[in-house]
Amino acid sequence: MVIKVREVPPESIVRPREELEEFWKPRTTIGKLVKEGKIGTIQELLYYTSSIPEPEIVDWFVGDKIYGYILNVIVTARMTDSGRRFSFRTVAVIGNKDGLVGVGKGGNPEMRFSIQEAITNAKKNLIPIMRGCGSWECRCNMPHSVPFKIVGECGSVRIHLLPAPRGTGLVAGEAAKRVLELAGVQDCWTKSFGRTRTAISFVYATYDALRKLYRLL
Numbered sequence: 001m002v003i004k005v006r007e008v009p010p011e012s013i014v015r016p017r018e019e020l021e022e023f024w025k026p027r028t029t030i031g032k033l034v035k036e037g038k039i040g041t042i043q044e045l046l047y048y049t050s051s052i053p054e055p056e057i058v059d060w061f062v063g064d065k066i067y068g069y070i071l072n073v074i075v076t077a078r079m080t081d082s083g084r085r086f087s088f089r090t091v092a093v094i095g096n097k098d099g100l101v102g103v104g105k106g107g108n109p110e111m112r113f114s115i116q117e118a119i120t121n122a123k124k125n126l127i128p129i130m131r132g133c134g135s136w137e138c139r140c141n142m143p144h145s146v147p148f149k150i151v152g153e154c155g156s157v158r159i160h161l162l163p164a165p166r167g168t169g170l171v172a173g174e175a176a177k178r179v180l181e182l183a184g185v186q187d188c189w190t191k192s193f194g195r196t197r198t199a200i201s202f203v204y205a206t207y208d209a210l211r212k213l214y215r216l217l
Contacts, residue, residue, distance in 0.1 A: 008068040014059040028053040055123035068094040069178045072199035091200055092118035095182025102126035103207040129183050130213040134163030144186040152209025155201035156194035161209050164189045175199055176206040
């Protein structure tokens with residue numbers, strides 16, 4: 001069984017700020033600094049560290065401005081002494097459509113917990129990206145596309161992200177289009193190679209290209 005792209009409502013992704021103030025007990029130093037107000041924005045946090053140790057940090061900063069998609073849910077099986085054991089493997093992507101995007105995957109015998117694990121891992125993998133207008137046909141100096149050609153890889157899949165002029169839209173496969181949309185990229189040409197029908201590799205190749213833009217920041 002394969003479940004296609006499905007949108008996740010914001011209330012299913014983040015916890016309310018009031019609930020976090022009352023029940024969230026940070027387990028890391030960064031989490032304590034965030035709750036005490038010593039770190040003001042998520043961009044400031046990501047300037048000093050490349051990873052988010054607690055998913056509640058994303059809920060604290062981004063709030064209801066986060067969106068998400070379940071890109072792929074498949075059933076996997078393994079053989080044990082007592083017979084076959086089935087579980088769900090889920091790939092989720094979240095973003096604020098304004099320069100922040102994260103991808104995560106999760107697995108669990110129950111679909112609900114598999115989706116929740118994927119969303120939690122996507123929060124921990126949230127990164128900012130560099131946007132710009134790198135197309136010689138446009139030059140509007142607005143952050144609507146990628147600033148230059150970038151290549152991302154995962155497994156056998158390789159994807160090229162190319163700057164496009166304003167109004168082009170996202171010329172990409174369904175999975176890559178969702179990742180770029182949540183990242184805030186409005187216009188982009190893409191070229192992909194390899195086994196792109198493997199949804200996990202295709203999504204992570206797109207995420208790898210955006211992560212390389214983040215390294216420049």
